[in-house]
Structures are given as C-alpha cells and as structure tokens.
Amino acid sequence: MTASQNHDDSDFDASPSLGIAARAMAAARPGAAGGYLQGMNPEQREAVETLDGPVLVLAGAGTGKTRVLTTRIAHILATRRAFPSQILAVTFTNKAAREMKERVGQLVGGVVEGMPWLGTFHSIGVRMLRKHAELVGLKSNFTILDTDDQIRLIKQLIQADGIDEKRWPARQFASALDGWKNKGLRPADIPEGEARAYVNGRGRELYAAYQARLKVLNAVDFGDLLLEAVTLLRENPDVLADYHKRFRFILVDEYQDTNVVQYLWLRLLAQGSHNICCVGDDDQSIYGWRGAEVDNILRYERDFPGAKVIRLERNYRSTAHILGAASHLIAHNEARLGKTLFTDLPQADDEDKVFVASAWDSEEEARSIGDEIERYQRGGTPLNDIAILVRASFQMREFEDRFVTSGIPYRVIGGPRFYERAEIRDALAYFRIVMQPADDLAFERIVNTPRRGIGDTSVRTLHDYGRAEGVPLTEATHQLVATEEFKGKTRTALRDFLDSLGRWRDLVPAMKHTELAELILDESGYTAMWQNDRSADAPGRLENLKELIRSMDEFESMEGFLEHISLVMDRDAGEQLDAVSIMTLHSAKGLEFDTVFLPGWEEGLFPHQRALDEGGRAGLEEERRLAYVGLTRAKRHCLIWFTSNRRIHGSWQSSIPSRFLDELPAGHVEIKETGSAYGGYGSSFGRQNPYGASRFDSVERFQSNYDTPGWQRAQKAQKAAGSTGRGGFSSPAQPSYGRGQPKLIEGELIAKSVVEGAPKFAAGDRVFHVKFGPGSVAAVDGNKVTVDFDKAGQKRVVDSFLERAGN
C-alpha cells in the first residue's frame, strides 16, 4: 500500500488500465507449461475456475489457500472477465494484503499497481469514506482515532456528564462500543437492556454523544470505518449502484474471521454481480471474542443461495501423524462444517509422532524445551524453523529467562505495535496538530509534553471555552491568550506554543516532510526530553523516533504518511538472524514451522478458564480450534508440554493435564519418558517415582484413557458420518450447530481423567501433597479432592497428586 493511492478519484472512471490484463494474457496461459494452473490439484483448480456466482472455499490448514486466491485473480484477469480495478479483494491484515499483491504480481508478471481495491477491510472502508465523506457527515480529510484516543475521548464525555469514572471505566465502555459497532449497531439499534447496562443506564446516550463528538472533531474510530461504510451504502442507493457496476468480482480472505458489519458490507456489495468468493476455514476461527461470527461461514449457503462449496483437504504441510492428531482433536467440535485433512506424501520411516511430555513446573518446562531445541539445532534444524506457541503471553517470560541464560537466540512476535508506543504517538500528535489545527486530541496530548507549565487547570479552561464557543482548542487558545485569562508564565508558555505551531505550519509547503518532522521534534524540545531522560528505555525510544522519520521517507508527503500510519504501519519484519520464534497461538495463525513446541496444555490455561466460564461450549470449541491451529502449524515435529504446577496470579496451583491431550488419538501420539512431572527437581529422569505411578507415566496407561466421554462422542460422530476411507476422521455431515447448547463444560471437566473405580480417598483422610505438604481431605468429587492443607489452605487437587499419610 502506498501513500499515493488515496485521494485519487481516477479509479472511478470507466477506463481501467489494460496493462495488467494484457500482461496476464501474455505471461500466464492457463493450460500451457508454466501457466498459472500448472501443478494445481483438482479441487484448487475448481476453486480457481468457478467464477460465476457465490463460492465458498473451505480451505483447511496448509491446503494452498493463498495460492487459490491469487491464482483466481490471475484467472479473472487472463480470461478478461474483469479489469484489475474491477476486482475487490479484502483481507484482514496488511501483511496478508501485501502478500497477496506480491503473489498476484508474480503470477501476472509485474507489480500490481492496477489493483486499487485490494486491501484490508479497513483500508477499503477508508477509501470509500474519503470519497463520499460528506454523505456521512464528515470532511474527506477526517482523522482516524486509535483505541487510545478513543478512550480519552470517552473519558472526557463521562466526566462531562458527571458520572463516576471509577464505577464506569472508559475502557469498559470502549469495548462495549466496539462490540456494538462490530455488530453493525448504531445508537438507536442497541437493545434497551444493553443500553441500560452501561454508564448508569445512559449507554445509548453516551454512544450518541460520542458519535456527535467524533463528527465535530471530523474523526472516526476503527469501528466506524466499517459501520459508516455500511451506512453510506445503505442510505445512498446511487453510490451503492456505482460500486455494483464497478465490482465484477469480490474475493474475501479468512472469511471465518468476519464480523457482522463486514458481513453486511460484503452482502451489500455482492448484490451487484453475485460473484463473491469467500475463502476460509471454520476450524480456524479463533477470534470470536473480538466479534468474529463463525456463523457467517457456517451459514454461507443460506446467506448466499446457490453458493458452491469447495473443500480443500489435501494438505501440503504436515506429516500424517500431525494431521491425524489435529483432525482427531478437531472432530470433537460440533459446530463445524466438517472436513478432514489428508496428505498424499509418502510417510517417511523416521517420521515422529506428536510428542507429549510433562514437567514439574513452568521453569522445568522451559528448561526441557530449551534442551530439546538445542538437540534439534545440533541435528541441523535452523532456529528460524522452530517456534514456541503459547496460549497466553505471560508464559513467554519463562522461556525468555531460560533462553537468555542458556544463550539460545529468540525473538518474540507480537507485543506492543510500533505506532502504539508512547513516543511514536506523541510525535504523531505533533505532526497531526500541525497538519490539522482542529485535532483537539492531538493538541491535548502534546500541549504539555515536554513540560511547559501548562497544567490540567489551564487545559480545562481552554476546553470549557472551546466548548462554549464551539471552536477547537487551538482557536480557543488563540482567543484566550489575547485576553487576561492566563497570567504570567502560563500565558507566555501558551503563546510560545502557538507561535511554534504557526511557524511549523508555514514550513509545510516549503520543506521536505522528513526534515520538517525532525525540526518539529527538535524545536518542540521533544527529542531533548528523551535525551535528558536517564531511564533505561530512553535510548530505545530515541531510536524509535529515528525509525519513524526513516519510515516517513517512503511516503510522498506528511498527509500521505498520516493517512496510512494508523492503518498500515506494521511492526517491522524483524531481523534476519537465526532465532527461535516465541508467540501466542493467535499470532501464529497463517504461519508454519518445521518444529513447533506447544507448552502449557493444562486445564485452566488451555483451555483457558475464562473461555469456559464466559463462553460455555462455544468457548471450549474455540479453544479447541486454537489447539488445532497450534498443531497444524507444524510441518514435521510437534511437541506438547504440560506441567503439574503453575503459578497463576501469584500463587501456586497444581494443574491437571488439558482435556485436549485426552482428545488426541493414541496412534499418532508418543509420550516422552521424562517422568519428572511428579518426580521432583533436577536429575529425576529416573523411573523410580517416590510418589507412585501416575497415568502419564506410560503409554499404556495413557491409551487406556481413550475410553472417555470426549472420545466416545467423537467415535459416535464418526459412525454417524461413515468413514471417508482416507484413514482420517470424519465429522458429522450436517452441521449441528445450536445456540442453546447446554453448558456442560464444568461437568465434563475432569471426567476424562478418571480411572474408573472407587474413590481413593474419603473425607477426613490424612494426605500428603508434593507441593502443598500435609493436609486433611474435606470432600471428594470423582478424582477431584478438596483438601485443607495444614500450610497452604484449602485447594482442589486431583487424587493422583496425593499420597495417603498416616496421622
């Protein structure tokens, strides 16, 4: 995405460039050797060639999804069904958009400058809104607020309303607001009950006030980029008709992640040509918590009547063991369309099964994974091919600590994004206020950064005046500085500040934008502020500011830069050095690694307790999909760990192996003989376990656990659907998705770990626990025992952790 592509209206005329299509014809003949269809399997080919009408491509992990999408575009161009500018192709992330652009370019030969409508939902939303801003009450140079600005704005409104901020935190309202916008609800549309549940029953009013304030500021938030776009199309049939004429083909990536507004937007646009092709995988839907509707993909055939559904199940990534494990696990989900990955590749003799290993606690887990990584490294695996995928980011720390001491290079993927850092946001606020004097949020952010002696009181005075007069803060300052309102130092400081802003503004047309940016940061004293800061991260922040200026160089002007910064600024691709990647399961979606470590498979952490408590069965199924995503990232080796003890919120908890372990098929899994889960620290790799055998000590015992409810359910599902004959597991042919499913999560919890038989303990028994010491049994529930420990207080533990102790 480049800065030059906004604001130009040329793409709306009827003379699209022929360049790409012509080159596509020349370079890519479908059938010929080297043609773009070469080497595609029949399903992929069908997905590429079925151009007319709605199509849903259910593309399992590693089945060549991106290839299908890009080849489809090439095919549309080569068959002259549309010009590049008549194809709408949407993705979720900039990264995906960039990749698609590159790959279409490769297929078609040349850079795809002619595809103006390939981009993220948000960037395309912006594009539409800029063009028709006045129709939704904006000016076309509107600002895009990020979450931080959003929260500050809400805070102000809550304060102005005299509502207790403590009781109704702005952050909480911001997420409600996001939720409503994701669902396509405007203030009038939100259900009464929900409206009342916020800010003292004033949820609806606050939402409306917030929107009104945005219009005054000539700003939109991320949610608006889509919601306002939908409003625009709904309320202006002529505009919609124009887009109908324009978009001959619509392509959507990661359809399982779309939310309601995105769905509504797509539906409106697809009314034109009906040629909408959505690619996705219901089994990889892991963003329900941020508004994604799995229903969108599950109901596709009903939403788009006559839709053709094409399944891509031939996997080119992983070994048969990994696919077998993943397929069997995901077959436990009920809300799915059902597909089973398989591989054509011959099985190698030395192919590893999926490993499961245990550790005493997270420290040992990190240590043994580190050892394992070094072993792979000695065996010739580059560290770049190895990843550790965790459920929650707090797990990363243990690995970082360990790798620092043992000298394993690593990189953490994720974390705060570049433009979210305070110094970057401050710098941007300076640039914004220079370019847009009415940007009050930018004004407030930097008016006293660095300190100029303009405190809260002064800012409030400006605010009150500005609001009373209906003028932005800059203007309010101008007017009040001319009066006796401010005295002495404050007045001088404000006047100096205004002078600086004016001076910088005058320089905009005269100076190269990167130089001006540097000048602003220097003259404002902002750079000096960090230079004088003696804290450890100050040098890093200065470095970030330099990086910011460097990245501005890619844009033609300050406006172009600001336009795209909040939407497009990715964190940089990272250094080239050989290092292990550490990231969350969520950020691993779409990636692949030769060797994948999956630590922390314990009840409560994975599946996460909150997902179960708040999401019930649907929550559990989403967790299971996460596990599926994790497993299918691995090409050749997949190693799972669980610990017997973990520190959660500061206190130690003994933990139970994840139910997902029980849901792996024994035939594809191997239990690693570390035996140290219950054996204490250090050199306890011996087989003698002072605390007795546990069910994870041997493969046999492990296998005997497959007589569990989860397993039985999966088997029943298999029987119902009949075998596919590919050695894989098949799932119900009919999606049996229901909203009113009973939430049995609690009851199912430990069931699978129970070795049938009489309870080992009774209330009153004296017992001993490795971690918590001696105690007395208070209650017994299956194999879960509640114990009053003499030292550690009352805990609920699994009986296999307990030893009978004499009185």
Added chain:
DNA sequence: TTCTGAGTGCTTTTT
C-alpha cells in the same frame, strides 16, 4: 509537578 502508596485485575489482538 512529581513522588508515593493504595487499589486493582490478570487471555487472546487487528485495524
């Protein structure tokens, strides 16, 4: 304005 102590909450994240 800056420091300090109390209070809180604590999955996942893109745009």
Added chain:
DNA sequence: GCACTCAGAA
C-alpha cells in the same frame, strides 16, 4: 506476585 493506574501529599 506483579505491573499498571490514579488520587493525594510534598
């Protein structure tokens, strides 16, 4: 158990 936020005092 820790990291972050915010109100109130120095």
